[in-house]
Amino acid sequence: GQQLNQSPQSMFIQEGEDVSMNCTSSSIFNTWLWYKQDPGEGPVLLIALYKAGELTSNGRLTAQFGITRKDSFLNISASIPSDVGIYFCAGLRGNQFYFGTGTSLTVIP
Amino acid sequence: DTAVSQTPKYLVTQMGNDKSIKCEQNLGHDTMYWYKQDSKKFLKIMFSYNNKELIINETVPNRFSPKSPDKAHLNLHINSLELGDSAVYFCASSLLDRNTEAFFGQGTRLTVV
Numbered sequence: 001g002q003q004l005n006q007s008p009q010s011m012f013i014q015e016g017e018d019v020s021m022n023c024t025s026s027s028i029f030n031t032w033l034w035y036k037q038d039p040g041e042g043p044v045l046l047i048a049l050y051k052a053g054e055l056t057s058n059g060r061l062t063a064q065f066g067i068t069r070k071d072s073f074l075n076i077s078a079s080i081p082s083d084v085g086i087y088f089c090a091g092l093r094g095n096q097f098y099f100g101t102g103t104s105l106t107v108i109p
Numbered sequence: 110d111t112a113v114s115q116t117p118k119y120l121v122t123q124m125g126n127d128k129s130i131k132c133e134q135n136l137g138h139d140t141m142y143w144y145k146q147d148s149k150k151f152l153k154i155m156f157s158y159n160n161k162e163l164i165i166n167e168t169v170p171n172r173f174s175p176k177s178p179d180k181a182h183l184n185l186h187i188n189s190l191e192l193g194d195s196a197v198y199f200c201a202s203s204l205l206d207r208n209t210e211a212f213f214g215q216g217t218r219l220t221v222v
Contacts, residue, residue: 003151030207042113042199042213043152050208086150090211095140096165097203097211099152 006089006100014108019076021087021103028069029091029098034061037086037102046087047074079107112136115200115214122190123222130185130217132200138212140164140205141183143175146197146216155198158183159205190221 006023013019023032031050035043047058049065049072056063062075072089084107089100115132122128134141142165143155157165158177172188183200200214 031209033210035213037150040216042201042215045210045212048208048210088152092207092209095157095159095205096154097142097201102150104150 004089004091004098004100006103008103009101010104010106012106012108013079015079015081017079019079019083019105020073021089022071022073023089023091023100024071025091025098026070027091027093029093030069031092032063032065032072033090033092033097034063034072034074035088035090037088039085043088076105079105081107081109083107113200113202113212113214115198115217117217118215119218119220121220121222124190124192126190127186127188128190128219129187130198130200130219132183132185132214134181134200134202134212136202136212138202138204139180140203141177141180142201142203142211143183143185144199144201144213146199148196152199156183156185187219190219192221195219195221 034046037043047063052069053067054065060077087103090097113134140159142157156175161177174186177183197216201211203209203211
């Protein structure tokens with residue numbers, strides 16, 4: 001199945017720094033989602049985006065649905081140690097979710 | 110309270126055995142999925158059921174057989190387990206809609222020895 005191109009693959013940042021990651025595809029999607037996965041757990045939904053151009057925030061997280069419907073980004077402001085984990089983007093087309101390759105985030109206190 | 114629950118969380122078994130993983134959701138969703146996450150953390154769709162009907166069946170060995178007794182349950186049975194089947198398997202559910210989200214279980218870590 002199709003996988004979305006997600007970058008960067010990994011990030012090592014100092015606590016308090018802002019983080020930005022993005023996801024691109026050659027195909028359009030109706031919905032973009034961002035998930036976080038902690039070790040030993042399943043992915044947990046962070047933000048859902050339903051309209052091209054939509055910008056949505058959830059606390060320190062902000063995500064945007066690209067205007068072309070082929071990309072999305074996630075920003076995390078003022079990172080804290082508990083932001084550590086793997087972040088996945090996902091696009092919905094028809095009845096199938098396509099997942100990005102993941103961004104592994106390490107926050108150094 | 111758990112929305113999507115799967116059991117067991119850990120499963121260690123010998124090659125050649127047959128095993129099952131169970132999944133249940135209490136969200137009232139009509140669509141359920143099985144994903145496989147490999148050591149590189151890629152999430153790969155295996156199967157999807159909508160109202161007990163198979164709607165997605167990616168290229169998966171036919172040793173893997175999903176069964177959906179009702180729309181709240183989707184179990185995964187694996188025959189003749191192989192070393193390469195070792196992975197984390199996630200169940201998820203959603204509503205079949207243009208604007209929807211998938212909710213995941215906590216995963217089953219399968220180790221074949």
